[in-house]
Amino acid sequence: MSSKVLKDGTVLAFDATSQSIQVLRKASILIENDRISAIEENFDALPTPDGVEVIDVSGKIVSPGFVNTHVHMWQSVYRTLGPNTTLSQYFDWVSQASEGARAAFTAEDIHISALEGYLEGLNSGVTSCVEHAHNNWSAPVMEAGYRAAVEGGARVWWCYDVAPRPAFSVDEQWAMYSDLKQDESRRVLPGLSLDGLGWTVLNKDGTGLDLIRQKKDELNLEALTVHHLGGPWPQGNSSPTCVCEENNIPAAGLPIIFSHAPFLTESDMKALRDHDMFVSITPESECHYGHSQTTGHLISDQASIGLDTTWTFSGDMINQTRLWLQLVRLRNYTKTLDAGLLPNANPMPVEQAFLLATRQGGRALHRDDIGVITVGAKADLVVFNGDSPNMLGWRDPIAAIVLHANAGDVEHVFVDGEWRKRDFKLVNLSQPWEGLRTQFVEASRRIQAELAVPPALPEKLWGIGEFGDVDHVSTVRK
């Protein structure tokens, strides 16, 4: 692989000592193979190997790629199907638990849907994803989702959700997982979701840890993830407290990411910190579906940002990061205002939001070389053009990205030092965009027609959760 230099950009380097972003106003980065091998503020001091490709990024912002710590890419073809849905409606309608949804997808639909989802992410600078792969109802469907991750071009922790399915037993799923030919480049790394395994792994009898250890060795696992809600949502056994204190899963030595976790208890927060486990706050999902998010702002030190269902809203991290920043500000301002006092400071700096979307994702995966620009880190990089009407005049590059940028400002993207987007266009696709587009649109129209009408809500969610009325909002004058 040839080496590359990004020359004279504004570089958002990471300073490990202060755990903060160090803005280098005019710096150049040497990429060799998949790593950043040098960063110099004086271009002449940068080693330049023979045949190096020099890319002028002067006037532009060089950012680490965004790390999305929660997503289900197989659902991308649903895009705009559920603009006004709730979480309770989602399960029986379009999730892997819905018979109708399972029947609507061919394996090739899963492939094209997930593939397009990774491309949406790359287009806006999402270079890493933790895929919660619950495309788990047949061997071809499982294989198609994995193949999409390998072909997609992003870095993926592919956390497969082993769960009993009518036509695909747990034993068959384990066998199939062993048979999947693992990505040799190690850009797609195997992981597990504990959702479907919860009934066996998280049953407090100690056997769960043995199983995870065994599978870690067999499958080269690199991460675990699990959905967790809590609060008024029907309590499962997926809380950080349960995963740690009652089942000792962290002893397997794998990163563990809890998605959403909107109602953490004191004991949950202690478990997260004691065992270096992370939550994936998915701000827009938690607003859209009504999971809520009441404690994420209290656990920023063990939090990262994810997207969840990128068919219900855009799949870029810029919007999510901005939304989370402003939600936290609103929450903490309101606390002061509710006491009858005026806020005397801004509760959350923009840099903290940026770190949640980049460095914290790397930390969640126990990877110091992901989500940061430092010598030795993976060359997963995003170049923001900065010259659009919405970014022009920027001085603070972090504010420019978090508060002003959109996917259209992303000029170049690299994963493992390889071009993924160049001069505003996705490149090195596994198949030509035109064919991919046609196939995606066909699948999208067909599947959305089949699932157009959501089923009625059950009387209680999973037989337990009581529903209540919500206040509606309308522009219509009464």
Ligand SMILES: [Zn+2]
């Ligand atoms: Zn999810």
